[in-house]
Amino acid sequence: MPRVGVSELVTLSRVIAGGQLLRYRGGEQGFTSQFEEKLTKQLGVKHALTVNSGTSALISALAAAGIGPGDEVLVPAYTWVATAIAPLAVGAVPVLVDVNESLTIDPEDIKRKITPYTKAIMPVHMLNLVCDMDAITAIAKQHRLKVIEDACQAVGVTYKGRRVGTIGEAGAFSFNQFKNLNSGEGGAVLTNDDRIFTRARMFHDAGSYTREYAFESNEAVFCGMNLRVSELTGAVLHAQLPKLDPLLKRLRKRHTMMTKQLSKTKKLRISPHNDPDNAVGLTVIFDRPDDAKNFAGHHGVERLIDTGRHVYTNWQPIMTQRTFHDKMNPWKWANREITYSNDMCSKTLDILSRTCRVALGAQYPMPVMQMRARMLAKAIS
Numbered sequence: 001m002p003r004v005g006v007s008e009l010v011t012l013s014r015v016i017a018g019g020q021l022l023r024y025r026g027g028e029q030g031f032t033s034q035f036e037e038k039l040t041k042q043l044g045v046k047h048a049l050t051v052n053s054g055t056s057a058l059i060s061a062l063a064a065a066g067i068g069p070g071d072e073v074l075v076p077a078y079t080w081v082a083t084a085i086a087p088l089a090v091g092a093v094p095v096l097v098d099v100n101e102s103l104t105i106d107p108e109d110i111k112r113k114i115t116p117y118t119k120a121i122m123p124v125h126m127l128n129l130v131c132d133m134d135a136i137t138a139i140a141k142q143h144r145l146k147v148i149e150d151a152c153q154a155v156g157v158t159y160k161g162r163r164v165g166t167i168g169e170a171g172a173f174s175f176n177q178f179k180n181l182n183s184g185e186g187g188a189v190l191t192n193d194d195r196i197f198t199r200a201r202m203f204h205d206a207g208s209y210t211r212e213y214a215f216e217s218n219e220a221v222f223c224g225m226n227l228r229v230s231e232l233t234g235a236v237l238h239a240q241l242p243k244l245d246p247l248l249k250r251l252r253k254r255h256t257m258m259t260k261q262l263s264k265t266k267k268l269r270i271s272p273h274n275d276p277d278n279a280v281g282l283t284v285i286f287d288r289p290d291d292a293k294n295f296a297g298h299h300g301v302e303r304l305i306d307t308g309r310h311v312y313t314n315w316q317p318i319m320t321q322r323t324f325h326d327k328m329n330p331w332k333w334a335n336r337e338i339t340y341s342n343d344m345c346s347k348t349l350d351i352l353s354r355t356c357r358v359a360l361g362a363q364y365p366m367p368v369m370q371m372r373a374r375m376l377a378k379a380i381s
């Protein structure tokens, strides 16, 4: 995450001094709108809509793309639980798909999990690692499925020259404390599709009666929610956006250095990456789970199977199919019986038990990270 500092404070104080904390205030361009405009230019995408969390962004994107009751949505078995909860919020059900050694959704398992009711794929770019978007978009095209990218953990990261979150029909970012842009809480929907943008805007603002763009006037108003951000969030994001690409550049440099050091030992392998020339996230894989567990004892290293609700077996409300009200339970109106079991994605569990994430420490000076890399390499050689 970028360091939060003086620029955020100065921009926040301007909002507070102006006394206009609400985002929408009748045509005047506040910091949130300016942030969106800059973000779209930086990412090369037509529309960005700031919302109050990554979960809200996923739900808005699914609702805007027309996903609803009876639909099945393919989600990876390794992701933050919110990815699997989002389809339920629009009445659809998540169908779990294995990840491969890249820690992202396995295109081969996507093919196996498609049914006549599948409507969307949600590839998740975990840990700044990118999905195999070429394979995923090809499958989606063949089966006429929507691709809603969960780029919550990979804000700004590129896949073969394109920013993730802008490749599918829609994408979602999170700006919570741990992400590449950090406003404490927050998120954004990204899309090149005017209609999806219009519908997401309505959904996030209780139907949004304001029509700022000509293309919006064709869309009939429907009931939405309030997932808006305040200008305080917009101000922090606006001040922080210039720090995003420098952050990714620092990660990239540390990735090259760390990979070089860790490649010296035969005791582990650098995990395969779907765009190795631009990698900004690093994971390593061992032959045996115990070796990964021991390696995770070192500072800045964690074994993925031990990361709580990122692993599907720990998604208790999903595994038990419980919702807040018995009659608002999408599994009950699914087109077929959907079942989950702890061993349903055993390939994922096997990979996660042998894989460790290695923190690249963008916040530390390079010599510190070089020393850490040498220590890690020595510890396992």
Ligand SMILES: Cc1ncc(COP(=O)(O)O)c(C=O)c1O
Binding pocket: 053, 054, 055, 056, 079, 080, 082, 083, 124, 126, 150, 152, 153, 174, 175, 176, 185, 186, 187
């Ligand atoms: C992969 C992934 N998807 C979705 C989310 C949800 O984002 P938020 O916490 O902003 O709602 C997160 C947040 O950690 C995430 O990591």
